[in-house]
Amino acid sequence: MRWEALFADLEAQLEAALAADRAAEISELTRAERATVLLADRLRSARGADVALLVAGGATIAGELVDLGADWALVGDGGRRALVPLQAVIAVRGLPVRAAPAPGAVARRLGLGSVLRALSRDRATVRLATEWAELAGRIELVGADHLDLVTGVDAPRSGAPMWTVPFAALRVVRSD
Structure with a gap:
């Protein structure tokens, strides 16, 4: 026993x-x-939810997380949309703890340049917020790491004043 x-x-x-x-x-x-887990993975799991993105320079972009690419987030507030490069994000409020699976190969290739090229192709009027200035105009061309913004939107392309803006300087891109 x-x-x-x-x-x-x-x-x-x-x-x-x-x-x-x-x-x-x-x-x-x-x-x-x-x-x-990457920040983009957690953001992807919040697609359709309300989030707030604190971006460099102190602005807060709040609204529904409409879409997400490899290096950008699109936030909608009613009819307005704001494209935010992930490199400009300082903090996020409203993220779930879980992460979404990694995107497919096509989604990974849709970087910030792809979205900016679409805005350029559509001849959309945009407002670019940087840390130190806000510029308005149309995106004339998009390079690998920069864009050219024509600021005299009514002026002919050849003589219009133009700013070249590195992607690294972008904080928020809004289309009008």
């Missing part, structure tokens, strides 16, 4: 130790998995 109690106690101790090891392993794997 004493032997059976001793073996039962040893077996219970072994099961408790195995359970503790499993719990520690699960915690470690969870931390390792969370360490691979």
